[in-house]
Amino acid sequence: MSIHKLELKAANLRKKIWELIYEHNTGHTGSDFSCVDILVALYYETMNQNPKNFKEKDTDTYIQSKGHAVEVLYEVLADRGYFPESDLKSFSAFNSPYIGHPTNHVNGIEVNTGSLGHxxxxxxxxxxxxxxxxxxxxxxxxxxxxxxxxxxxxxxxMSAGNYKLDNLTAIIDHNNLQITGSTDDVMQSNPLASKYAAFGFEVTEIDGNDMTALVKVLNIPNTSTKPRLIIANTIKGKGISFMENVAKWHHGVPTQEQFELGMKELNKKLEELNND
Incomplete structure (x- = not known):
C-alpha cells in the first residue's frame, strides 16, 4: 500500500474512533489518536498477520501493552476483517467482549493487556x-x-537483551503525556534511548506520526542479534487541534459541540488527502 493510501487509512480510522468514543461516551481519545499511524503502518504494511493466518505458528504477534488505547485497535481489526464493524455497536456494553482494554475474547487479539508494564x-x-x-x-x-x-x-x-531476541520489536508511543500530566513531571524516564541501549537494544528514534518514517524503520530487516526499540515521538490527540498536547484528553470524551468541531477538522484532513 502506498504512503498516501496509508495516510488516508489513518485519517479514516481517526474519524471512526472519534465517532465510536462519542457514541458510547467512553474511551482514551488522546491516547488512541497519538498511535493511529503506528498501528496503520504495522497492520497494513509490516506484519505478516491477517484474519486467515492469525493463529498459525509463524504469524507475527502484536501486543498492545498500552491497552487503554483499545479503540484504535478495535477499529483497525474491524477494518482488516477480523470481525464485522457492526460488532462494535456493543462497545463497552454489559457482557460485550469489546471492553475498555484488549481481551483475547476478541478475534485478532492474542493476549489480555491493560495492566501497564506487562x-x-x-x-x-x-x-x-x-x-x-x-x-x-x-x-x-x-x-x-x-x-x-x-x-x-x-x-x-534486561531479559530481551540477555537472550538476544532479534525477533522482538518494542515501540514506545512517546507523546510526553499521561493521565496526570507530563511524563517528565510524574516520573522522569527520559532519556529512554540510552537506557534501552544499555539493556542491549538497537534503538531508533523517529517521528511517530510520519507514515513514511514509520514504514521505513518498521520494514528494515534486523541484521543484528539485538532486540529493537523504536521511540516514536508522537502528539497526544494528533489530528484534532484542541486535543493536541493536552493531558486531559488522555481519557477525554467530547461534548456534542466538541464532536462536531473535531469532525470538521477530520473531514478537512480527509478532503486534503483526497485532493493530493
Missing part, C-alpha cells in the same frame, strides 16, 4: 518461545511512555 514481558516470552521453536514469527509490542515507570518493563528489557 506487555513487554509477554512479548519477550513469545519471542523466546518462537526462537526455541525455530519459528519465523516476529513480535511487536506497543508501549506508552508513562508505562516506562513500571519496574516490570526493565526486567523484561
Amino acid at each position: 506487555g513487554l514481558g509477554l512479548g519477550v516470552g513469545i519471542a523466546l518461545a518462537a526462537k526455541m521453536d525455530k519459528s519465523s514469527k516476529r513480535v511487536f509490542v506497543l508501549m506508552g511512555d508513562g508505562e516506562q515507570a513500571e519496574g516490570s518493563i526493565w526486567e523484561a528489557a
Whole structure:
C-alpha cells in the first residue's frame, strides 16, 4: 500500500474512533489518536498477520501493552476483517467482549493487556518461545511512555537483551503525556534511548506520526542479534487541534459541540488527502 493510501487509512480510522468514543461516551481519545499511524503502518504494511493466518505458528504477534488505547485497535481489526464493524455497536456494553482494554475474547487479539508494564514481558516470552521453536514469527509490542515507570518493563528489557531476541520489536508511543500530566513531571524516564541501549537494544528514534518514517524503520530487516526499540515521538490527540498536547484528553470524551468541531477538522484532513 502506498504512503498516501496509508495516510488516508489513518485519517479514516481517526474519524471512526472519534465517532465510536462519542457514541458510547467512553474511551482514551488522546491516547488512541497519538498511535493511529503506528498501528496503520504495522497492520497494513509490516506484519505478516491477517484474519486467515492469525493463529498459525509463524504469524507475527502484536501486543498492545498500552491497552487503554483499545479503540484504535478495535477499529483497525474491524477494518482488516477480523470481525464485522457492526460488532462494535456493543462497545463497552454489559457482557460485550469489546471492553475498555484488549481481551483475547476478541478475534485478532492474542493476549489480555491493560495492566501497564506487562506487555513487554509477554512479548519477550513469545519471542523466546518462537526462537526455541525455530519459528519465523516476529513480535511487536506497543508501549506508552508513562508505562516506562513500571519496574516490570526493565526486567523484561534486561531479559530481551540477555537472550538476544532479534525477533522482538518494542515501540514506545512517546507523546510526553499521561493521565496526570507530563511524563517528565510524574516520573522522569527520559532519556529512554540510552537506557534501552544499555539493556542491549538497537534503538531508533523517529517521528511517530510520519507514515513514511514509520514504514521505513518498521520494514528494515534486523541484521543484528539485538532486540529493537523504536521511540516514536508522537502528539497526544494528533489530528484534532484542541486535543493536541493536552493531558486531559488522555481519557477525554467530547461534548456534542466538541464532536462536531473535531469532525470538521477530520473531514478537512480527509478532503486534503483526497485532493493530493
